[in-house]
Amino acid sequence: MANNTLLAKTRRQGRTCIVLLVLLAFSLGVSEFNVIGIEAELASDFGVTLPEVGQFISLFALTYAVATPVLTLATGRFKRYSLLAAYALVFIAGNLLSAIASNFATMLLARIALGLVSGTLIAVGVTYIPELVSYKKVPIVISVVYAAYSMAMVVSTSVGKIMAGTIGWHYVMYSSLALAVIVCAALVVIMPRSGSTDEPVTAKDQAKLLIEPCIITGSLIFVFGVGSVYVFYGYITPYVQTVLGMNTYEASTTLLVYGCICLISNLLGGVLDSKVGMKALLVIFPLLGLALLGLMLAQSTLMAALFCMAAIAFLMYSFSVSCITLFMRVADELHPKALTLASSIEPLAFNIGISFGTAVGGLVVGNLGIQYAGGAGAVFTIVAFAMVVVTLLLSKKALLNREKNEE
Numbered sequence: 071m072a073n074n075t076l077l078a079k080t081r082r083q084g085r086t087c088i089v090l091l092v093l094l095a096f097s098l099g100v101s102e103f104n105v106i107g108i109e110a111e112l113a114s115d116f117g118v119t120l121p122e123v124g125q126f127i128s129l130f131a132l133t134y135a136v137a138t139p140v141l142t143l144a145t146g147r148f149k150r151y152s153l154l155a156a157y158a159l160v161f162i163a164g165n166l167l168s169a170i171a172s173n174f175a176t177m178l179l180a181r182i183a184l185g186l187v188s189g190t191l192i193a194v195g196v197t198y199i200p201e202l203v204s205y206k207k208v209p210i211v212i213s214v215v216y217a218a219y220s221m222a223m224v225v226s227t228s229v230g231k232i233m234a235g236t237i238g239w240h241y242v243m244y245s246s247l248a249l250a251v252i253v254c255a256a257l258v259v260i261m262p263r264s265g266s267t268d269e270p271v272t273a274k275d276q277a278k279l280l281i282e283p284c285i286i287t288g289s290l291i292f293v294f295g296v297g298s299v300y301v302f303y304g305y306i307t308p309y310v311q312t313v314l315g316m317n318t319y320e321a322s323t324t325l326l327v328y329g330c331i332c333l334i335s336n337l338l339g340g341v342l343d344s345k346v347g348m349k350a351l352l353v354i355f356p357l358l359g360l361a362l363l364g365l366m367l368a369q370s371t372l373m374a375a376l377f378c379m380a381a382i383a384f385l386m387y388s389f390s391v392s393c394i395t396l397f398m399r400v401a402d403e404l405h406p407k408a409l410t411l412a413s414s415i416e417p418l419a420f421n422i423g424i425s426f427g428t429a430v431g432g433l434v435v436g437n438l439g440i441q442y443a444g445g446a447g448a449v450f451t452i453v454a455f456a457m458v459v460v461t462l463l464l465s466k467k468a469l470l471n472r473e474k475n476e477e
Contacts (some may be wrong), residue, residue: 084202088211090257091195092218097253098188099222101165101246102130105181107227107325108234108242109307115239116174120308121432126177127304128432130185131425138189138418139280142411143273150194150410151263157191158254165250169243189421193414198261200398208398213340213391217333224329228322231307235318279401279408287461288396289419291389291454295355296423297430298362298450299386302443304428305435313370313441324376331383338384339391348392348465351458358385359451365444378444389454390416396461 105112105126113123145153164183171177196212203211230242279285302309310316310324342350361381368374394416401412427450434443 087198087202087261090253090260091198092215093253094195094257095192095215096218096222097246097249098161098192099219100226100249101161101168101184102188102226103223104168104226104230104242104246106223106304107229107231107307107322108239109305110311111234111239112177116177118174120305121436122174124304124428124432126181128425128428129178130181131421131423131428133182133185134189134421135418135425137186138193138414138421139411141187141190142193142414143276145190146273146276146410149263150197151261153190154194154261155258157187157194158257160187161191162247162250162254165243165247169240169247171243185421189414189417192417193410195257196394196413196416197410201262208395210340210344212394213336213343216339216387216390216394217336219336221329221333223332224326227307228324228326228329231318231322231325276405276408276411279405279411282400282404283464284400284461285397285412285415287457287464288393289415290457291351291461292393292416292419293423293426294450294454294457295358295389296420297427298358298447298454299382300424300427301431301434301447301450302362302365302382303386304424304431305440305443309440309443314372314375315370324379328379328383331380332386335384335387336390339388342388343391343395348396348458348462351389351392352455352462354385354389355451355455355458358382359448359455361385362444362447362451366442366448369441390420393419396465 105123109120109123112126113120116123160183164180164187167180167183168177171180196215199211199215200208226242226246233239233242233245306325306328307321310321316324361378365375365378365382368378394413397412397415398409401408427447430446431443434440434446
């Protein structure tokens with residue numbers, strides 16, 4: 071009887087922790103993407119150009135990409151819960167600075183602060199998942215967590231756009247701050263104080279993971295896959311307003327629908343990974359490339375452009391779960407002490423892709439015009455496809471070697 075009561079209590083705590091991790095991903099996504107829906111307002115208020123406002127996206131992503139592995143490697147001797155609490159405090163501080171920013175430099179500093187800890191915060195959070203659910207449920211739970219990240223785009227780009235146009239962009243940031251405070255406080259109170267990743271580990275022990283061939287090629291899938299979309303998506307708000315001629319509310323509605331489809335994309339990624347594995351990416355990237363190319367060819371033709379945008383949103387995150395499970399599987403099999411680092415590779419590669427894609431998008435927007443961004447993104451999907459092929463070949467070779475050694 072007592073054992074059954076304890077088991078029920080443990081399961082309830084596990085479900086609560088999963089919900090908190092989903093909310094954490096949502097809060098992180100809101101804080102990252104809230105500038106996308108209000109680019110025009112920020113440019114006007116700070117007296118800068120649209121490409122300069124793009125730095126709020128690219129510099130955040132660059133800081134995220136650099137800081138995530140450095141902090142993960144440098145903090146291996148600290149307990150996971152202590153890191154979670156420390157990163158949460160910095161995350162709240164970054165949101166506060168964004169809310170009170172009155173000039174371009176202050177907002178840029180806030181974006182750097184947020185980028186500094188966002189990757190490590192979600193990476194630490196993801197390491198709890200294998201301890202909270204059964205092995206078979208891990209891909210689905212991961213997909214739900216990252217679906218919350220996509221849902222954040224719905225709120226931060228569409229609702230944020232409406233808020234900025236009616237009561238001011240500062241209230242968008244204050245909303246992000248309130249959410250961050252509530253979620254982080256709940257995490258600190260409820261998440262387990264100890265776990266399997268608390269054993270001290272050196273940077274050398276962890277760094278071995280980064281030279282595994284599958285990790286390198288898998289990361290490049292993310293960099294070019296995410297980058298292919300962000301060449302366009304980093305400037306989606308001015309695209310729908312200037313190229314497609316939408317007003318504020320039409321643009322907000324379009325972004326809302328786009329975000330909802332992205333939510334489906336994340337869930338699709340979990341299902342595909344559990345059923346087919348990484349082979350599904352051999353179909354996903356050619357389709358994504360065609361959708362991006364079609365967007366460029368559509369120009370200002372509304373229905374054609376909207377169809378291509380819907381296709382891009384549907385495929386945008388469908389490849390993510392396969393890469394995440396690859397990273398964690400390689401770590402589990404070859405470098406079990408580097409599990410936290412493995413979970414940080416996804417946000418690292420993801421934000422390198424965002425930074426790279428947004429930067430290329432800025433060049434395209436500034437020199438050719440925003441309507442040509444899709445064509446540049448389509449080129450990126452070719453590289454991503456090639457990396458999928460290489461990764462599958464490496465995985466097959468590694469499997470054959472393991473079977474040979476077992477014999």
